[in-house]
Amino acid sequence: MALVACNVAKTPPQAAAPTAKTEEIKPAAKGGIKKFKDVIGKDAVTDEGVFTIHRVGEKYYYQIPDSLLGRDFLWISRFASLPSGLGGGYVNAGSSVNEQMVEWQKWGEKILLKSKSYGSVAADSLPIYLSVKANNYQPTLYAFDIAALAPDSAGYVIDVTRFLSSDVKAFSGLDADMRKTYKVSRLDDTRSFIYSVKSFPLNLEVKQDFTYDAAEPPTNSATGTLSILMNQSMVLLPKVPMQPRINDYRVGYFTIRQLDYGSEALKADEKTYIRRWQLVPKDIAAYKRGELVEPIKPIVYYLDPATPEKLRPYIKAGVEQWQEAFETAGFKNAILAKYPPTPEEDPDFSPEDVRYSVIRYVASTTRNAVGPSVSDPRSGEIIESDIIWYHNHLRSYRNRYLLETGAANPGARTLDTPMEELGEMMKEVITHEVGHALGLPHNMKASAAYPTDSLRSGPFTQKYGIAATIMDYARYNYVAQPGDPGIRFVRQLGPYDHYAINWGYRYLPDAKSAEAEQPTLSGWINEKSGDPIYQFGSGSGGFDPSSQTEGVGDDVVKASTYGLNNLKVVAKNLYDWTAAQTNDYDDLEELNDELMGVWSRYIGHVVTNVGGVYENRLRPNQPGYKYEAVTANQQKASVDWLLAHAFTSPEWLHQAKISRNVHHASYVDGIRSLQARHLNNLLSPDRMARLMENEINDVPYTALTMVEQLQKGIWNEAYKETSIDIYRRNLQKAYLDRMQYLLNEKPTVSRNGTPVSVSQSDIRSIVRAELVQLQQQLKSSQNRFKDDLSRYHVQDALVRIERILTPKGE
Template sequence: MNRVLYIVILLCFSATCTYAADGAWGKKKKKKAATEKTVSNDSLSKSASESEYDKFMKEATVKEGMFNVIKKKDKIYLEIPKKLMSRDFLISSRVSSTSRTWQIDPGTINRTPLLITFSCDENKVYMHFPHLHYVCKPSSEMYEAHKRHSNPPIWKSFKIEVMSKDSSSCVIDATSLFLSSIAEFSPFPDLPAEVRMLVPFGGTFQSDRSRIEDFKAFEDNIIVKSMMTYTTDKEGPLTTIEARNIVILPETPMVPRYADERVGFFEEIRFLFDEHHDRLQTYGIINRWNLQPKDMDKYLAGELVEPVKPIVWYVDPAIPEKWRKYVKLGIADWNIAFEAIGFKNAIVVKDYPTDDPNFDPDDIHYNCYRFVASARENSMGPSWIDPRSGEILCGDVISWYGVVTLLNKWRMIQTGAVDPSVRCPVMTDENMGEAMRYVAAHEIGHTLGLMHNFGASAAFPVEKLRDPEFTQKYGTTPSIMDYARFNYVAQPGDMEKGVKLTPPLIGVYDKFAIKYGYQVLPNVKDPEDEKATLRSWVKEQIGNKMCFYGKQVFQFNFDPRSMAEDLGDDVVKANTYGLKNLKYVTANFTDWMAVNDEGYAAVESTYKEIINQFFRFMNHAMVSVGGMYINPKYYGDPEPLYEYVPKAKQIAALKFVLKSLNEFQDWIINDKITAIIGPTAKHYVAQTQFFNELLTREVLGRLQINEVDGKNVFTLDEYLGIIFDEMFSKKTGSLQLANMAFQNSFVESLSKFIEKGEFSHGGSRSLREAHNETTCSCHAYCESHRSFDAVNPLSEIVLSPQIDKSNKRPVVMKYLRKTYQMAKNRMNVGNDKTREHYRLLVLKLNYLFD
């Protein structure tokens, strides 16, 4: 949900795919309980025929399953059948519990589960990493060449301690696999070096304070839980319980389904060697559950049919009941979309069972909606997949307690001007429950394979968001996978007329996406068999704004349709309504919240969120400036790949931003606020920082792309001209602090384009590297790989010194000269502070013009 610097990444762990006769993965009738036995000295033959295996097993505790798990003293051994050596497995590590939650939260798997295979010789067992990204069909003449180039490397090796009596299995000491620091299993978030330089992340494993806690074996997986202690720079000692799992995958993978960039699914990338093409082929296969109807004939006849294996969700009893019932509703809401494609009860929701001795939230057979007692204001919904086919094996949702705080602030700030029921420090159970239901449905969407669709909300005309009939039917967006929050467009009196203030249960786009991912087609044995049908479904929706998919872009977004937390198809109109409401909330929220000591404590965080909301409105508008509409395009699609935002819209958006910035200090602070939180400059700092962003190389570069490629475009000269007029020409007499700050930023930001060394890149990251970062808190995979991305032309201009100099400098010099002349003319105008301000600007620019 909420934007964070990074996201906590994939984790697919624990229990696994049932090694059953029909090859079905992870059958859930009832897991066959592990057989445990302790072998004593007396139980073994003391004759000369006693085998080495029997000797080894003395005083061992054994749990029998896919692999026999053997514990002797403080060591863990695995007995691996040779017949499984050629099978594929997943191995992962999940944090079950922790002594602190600053870096690590219970339930998380902070490293991507690994696909492995086993092999052995006379002395050792080896673990390999199979190759998946590069593929070649066995029928290809290139196949032998491909095999020579794709041998699975050895990740780890283990000495064979003993063989079984019939030599059908190998016993290895696997203690190091479950009780040591392994980078691929680290419980700490995998953050880049730049972040770790600022904040001390990670820890050092302490073996003397760690031990094996528990172990389980089932017919298709094993789980070993270890107490792991680390020392950290910030927190001191940190102890976790980590559940490391090995899971057997289906012998025959599910038939993959091809991805389509016009529908937002997480996907696995493949590169195909094929002699029938003159270049390497690239395609994606989507992440989805293997839902199959119990009765195919009835299903194909259009009847509602239950799936062979429904998606069962277990809800954490630690979620308070007043919210838990709404969480369950949010999970079950997706049945609306599955019923539209013929599945009945595709999703089943249950409490954590109390009568199942094998139930374990750390087991991959159980999809769990978990609650973490942490102030972090977020939720996430990862899913763990069979990377060979894209089949989702397990879903998890982790909801931090702080998300309640966040929802409270959003609901009040965005709709408090319209809805009197949210003007309070503690939300009513009904209002909070409705918000929790929205969060649950959004996160479950991720666990079904769906990415964010930030383009959805742009389908709705702004005035429709004030229409009772329309909003009751559609909510605020065609997709629950958008970040369309609450209806800040609605005005006082609209709610009483019946205008809905919240997102939909499941939107029009969501139903279409579920159809694309899950509708079963007959006689499909290869993804090529259904490719034409899938493409035809997507093509039918071209031009239907309700089914438009706008991907999430993390840096330098160009498309004003694809933005987080926006509403409607006209950003200026929508945010003008939003600002009107925000001003009312700012003037009154202290009276709504500060009714007791607890309310006083919440006022400051709410005030920060009001400032954040204002700058969301500003950012929404700025994406239109130099923006373009980008359409993922396939051959024959009628829509163009890209179109520039019309010039009039770009100018209107910029003027809206500058006007709003100039008026910001007039309403954002008042005596009621400072009486509670004390003196503050938060609004002033945020205001000046945002203005600086208007003059970055990236923003100016967007305008240059328009000039290089377009006609009748909004030019860089016109852009700087409007800013100059608003921030200099119209500012006469004595200046306010904010006005001086804006003018000073204008000079300093533009001067950087003239200074020596301005294009030196040193050790800084490129725009492309920055773009590849993810701030999505819902899933580790957050970028679409093949779609047209306007960062590319931006990089071409901004990262090319010669182009950057030749295009920016003439215009920059023009406005620095205008500033210099105006400052010289005004050095004796206004009060003392204003006069000195202009003299300082002249001094800063003297080196250029005198």
């Protein structure tokens, strides 16, 4: 019994069933189907591969074998090159635009390129299969006339020149929003061309150089032109899909989804499979005995020939560090990194060949690295992966290393970080990106698995690292304090990585179906239940303080306190570690801006505690609740910390030799912007909704409690009647602006935020009542301030409050 995609080929009513043999079509003497030699002449340039490609003058032809009609292909559309700023700067060269399954069908004297989906399926032996097929008819993406028969009469030749030269929406790099944003009117045929077409044994690669007329392009606006280089990859998928592995949301894997209409449930059964490479032991009997066994086909990454020689050992080590985790899954030498072969060693080597996974080294100022992969949408099998490393990325790590560890780590106090230390950072970044290519998403909960103070222990950090997984955004140990001996400051592979790879990749030879694997897989998870080291959290939603980006340790208040103590040491020495050494202010300015960002991150981690809810990924047969609010004491302590460290005047940041050398007049406003951002985050509708929920969950810290505590702290000068400095005056104005927003405007809730109706909740009642109390307090104290600016500020605040409480029109 086969499980077949919903949109299996459906013969058009007016057409006969697809012919089985090419010979049934007779070449026409004139027009229509011609003889092969009349189309593909002696001057044709031919490239053999999955399809044979013929170039005749300026025309391109595909020769499609009969055996590949009806086969499943994966079509990936990517940007090969693009203008700066396209997509708001969130799109890079190599970014995938679209992935879709396609198949080539013959219909009469035409070859059709059809879209195909495995999103809805049913076994072909079930009656409902007919309905699934009929109600999910696949679109035709393009229709080609058959130009000629293949010489051996076992295939068809089609002219693809117009197709590859056209702006076909299904494969275009410009979506509807981009076309609207940049006011794209048309593809200019006179300035567009087919850049290259190459065929390999399992894939076909096309590059298209497209130029559009665009009234408002992202760059070079005077030209009215937008040019992109698109890469179209067509990959032949295995004839028999790999046995999939059913996802369990308690372990982190990238997934594919299907709707199975053949389910016995009273609805279509949604099945989710993990994305992973297929690893099968060479010796299954030895594997079952518990011996380490090599896979029949290991995962192999080749280094880009453009990779600098000095970096190659670190990249190779980053890939092969995963061998440790695969050994936990029973495999030896499961993943390998190889230096690029010479033409003599492998004349067929090409990074574009889907048989080769490559770590590409890109000459770009982008500070990033990514680990995309191509997977079979029928089973989740990862077919190929190209890790992308952008040249300038190490600069980001050098900067963060200095800022986050410089207080406790003498080796980080320089712009000339030793190559050995940079190499260790690069190795771990590569390991992280390869983790994505193995199917592992970010696990932001792993950084909260270790007690915060354990990160000050040399033996602990050297053995366990700074987070339970390399897949967390826990780059550096900013908790360790000056004088702590033997500390590891850079992340590394952790125990969760061994656990996740074993769960996803261990071969189960006795399980003949995905369903048969589930008892074993679920049992492994239950064995680790309750151990924070083996928990998974995506960090999405922004409400779980134990699942945050860039954090380390299980106590965010303690970790941020340690981090801030270190940052104050770095700020005091930043000039001496940069400008004093280089006799230049550029690095000082860059690092000073990033230092502000680090301070902001420490603040943000504590903000998440307020209205925070821990997400525990549990099944109903496990004890506890999926969602558990942060305790009242923790929330109150977090607001106290914010009032003391985020909303006070940061005198420690103001150093004349920095501020007066990197900008002429933006320091005060920079502080205002940062503090206002976190204040607005605290007073956001979705956070207040979670705080209001505390009232019914017996957590005695509510939205009213938070606003009372926050208001008294931000306006404490009104109670103490001390002068109000410029930072505090700006902060207090930001507070009034936010209250105005909550009371009189229509606040929007972020897409992933907690839903709340502001007008029908307690939010406006709380805001109005607190503003009235603040108004009374300011009236009673306004004349006691000795300095003019404090007095004028309070007078202005009273006017603002009155306008908020009684806006025009009421």
